Amino acid sequence: MDVTTMFDPELLQLPFYDDGHRRFADQIGIWCDSYGEVWESVRRTRPDVSGRRLVELLGEDGWLAGLDPAARPHDLPTDLRALCLAREALAYTEDLADFAYSIQSLSATPIIRFGDEEQRRRYLPGMAKGLLVGAFAVSEKEAGSEVAAVGLTAKRSGGDFVLDGAKAWIAHATIADLFVVVARTGEGPGPLGLTTFLVPADTPGVRVEPLDAVAPRSFGHLVFENCRVPAEAVLGRPGKGFVIAIDLLERFRMTVAAAALGFARRAADAALAHTRDRRAYGGTLLDLQLVKASLADMEVRLNAAALLTARAAWECDRGSRGFARHSNIAKVHATEAAQQTVDAAVQLFGAAGVVQDGLPERLYRQIRSLRIYEGSTDVLRMAIAGSLDMRRADRVAERRATKEPS
Ligand SMILES: Cc1cc2nc3c(=O)[nH]c(=O)nc-3n(C[C@H](O)[C@H](O)[C@H](O)COP(=O)(O)OP(=O)(O)OC[C@H]3O[C@@H](n4cnc5c(N)ncnc54)[C@H](O)[C@@H]3O)c2cc1C
Structure with missing residues (x-):
């Protein structure tokens, strides 16, 4: 793998980025490139074992240091542009490395943004070192796209809260030490009656039901039965759970776009190399016009996805109030475009594209969920x-009325 292929170097020169981002992109690219043997062994190991190992590795080597603002190095960029660049490089390299990085960031970010001093001190240093694994649990079987429909209850009991119900489809469910859980406390109807809790995984009354996903990873449902947590477990204020969940999702959707871009670029690079080398009809596949057209379409999609993702992250980092709309647009386009690119790459590989555990086949399985989680394409199109x-x-109507002859 070549570092320069992980990113589009011309895109990094655009004014969306500063020199700190460019250095960061170089460093994470070199880091990804230097761990080839680790990525190979990750694929041969049980995903819960490799998931935990990858969080540790990312922590040991400093890539999670931004998750502890009190101790992070001053020269480490921690804005959304950096998060997106990291996900792009990691997804290009190894799905599970991106997954480990993203879920750890996803679960630490609400603590960084809404946690009190004690909560930050208790959890963030361990999360930043990769020693304490987090998971973020909002979805339920009856409340996936509709966050406001969360049904898991948290009832006050003395000074405590008692959680009863279940969460569904939770990333890192089987390896997390800490669950960030959105529950119904009933301060108001629908979205106004939700609260976020920090629940250590070893709290009595928490049970994990592991699931296998199309691309292997730590994944599962959570069951809460008479699970008692103290009032100090509340993150932010009671009744603010919906705001915390949406604040997080709006930020992270653009990072899903970045990961999709990484997968798509890997697929496009592999397709170009394969078609250039594959002998056919006295030349190569790349000599065929329809093959060239397929590769050109990939290039167009990659450029559009990269620009939309960079813009969304830039809008967020500069404090634009409308950034969520750009985050949605980037996620819809980048994930849908990546699916098309990966599918086209499988096609260009022919039979070699569907061999189990070959690169095209892995990418084909890995890309699918990105169009569903953190806001499915359809939900985001509505938004x-x-x-x-x-x-x-x-x-426009006014202009037409005044300019056009009646
Ligand atoms: C790999 C993976 C990891 C995940 N990790 C986590 C996690 O860590 N934490 C967590 O809380 N959740 C997680 N999820 C769950 C994920 O967030 C939900 O799957 C997602 O929000 C969709 O909810 P749902 O599956 O219940 O689908 P539903 O809400 O049942 O929607 C199914 C489909 O119906 C359509 N639809 C639904 N609502 C609308 C609408 N308003 N307008 C138009 N169409 C609509 C869409 O096509 C949608 O894809 C994960 C899911 C996957 C696949």
Whole structure:
């Protein structure tokens, strides 16, 4: 693998990024490149074992240091652009490395943003060192896309809360030490009645039901039965659980776009190399016009996804109030485009593309979930439609009324 292929070096030169980001991209690219044997062995190991090992490795080598703002090195960029660059490089390299990095970041971020001093002191140093594994649990079987429908209850009992119910489809469920859990406390109806709790995995009354996913990873349902936690386990304020969940998802959707970009670039690179080398009809596959067209389409999709992702992260980092809309747009485009690119790569590999555990086949399985989690494409398309500027529509109508002859 060549570091320069993990990113588009011309894109990194655009004013979306500063020199700190460019250095960061170089460093994580070199790091990914230097661990080839680890990525090989990860694929041969049980995903819960390798998941934990990867969180530790990322922590040991400093890639999670941003998760403890009190101790992070000053020259480590920790904004959304850096998070996206890290996910792009890791996804390009190894799905489970990206998964470990993203879920650890996903579960630490609400503590960084909403935790009190004691909660930050208790959890963040361990998470930043990769010694304490986190998971973020909002989804339920009856409340996936509809976060406001969360049904797991947390009832007050003395000074404590007692959690009863279940969470579904939780990443790192089988290896987490800490669950960040959104539960119904009933301060108000729907979204107004949710609260976020920090629940150590060894709390009595928590049970994990492991699941196998299409791309192997630590994954499962959580069951809470008479699970008692103290009032200090509340993250932020009671009734603020929905706000915390949405704040997190809005930020992380663009990072899913970045991961999709990493998978897609890996697929496109592999397809180009394969078609250039594969002899056919007295030349190579790459001599065929339809093959060239397929590769050109990949290139167009990669460029669009990279620009949308960079823009979304830049909007967030500069404090734009409308960044969530760009995060949604980036996720929809990048994940859908990546699926098309990976599928086209499998096609260009022919039979070699469907051999179990070959690169195209792995990417084909790995890319699929990204169009579902943290806001499915369909849900986000509804949100994007809802964010369309109606004042613009009014202005267009006005202009037409004044300029066009009756
Ligand atoms: C690999 C993986 C990891 C995950 N990790 C986590 C995790 O760590 N923590 C966590 O809390 N959850 C996690 N999830 C769950 C994920 O967030 C949900 O699967 C997702 O929100 C969709 O919810 P659902 O599966 O219940 O689908 P549903 O809500 O039942 O939706 C199914 C489909 O219906 C359509 N649909 C639903 N609502 C709308 C709408 N409003 N408009 C248009 N179409 C709609 C869409 O096509 C959607 O894809 C994970 C899922 C996967 C696959």
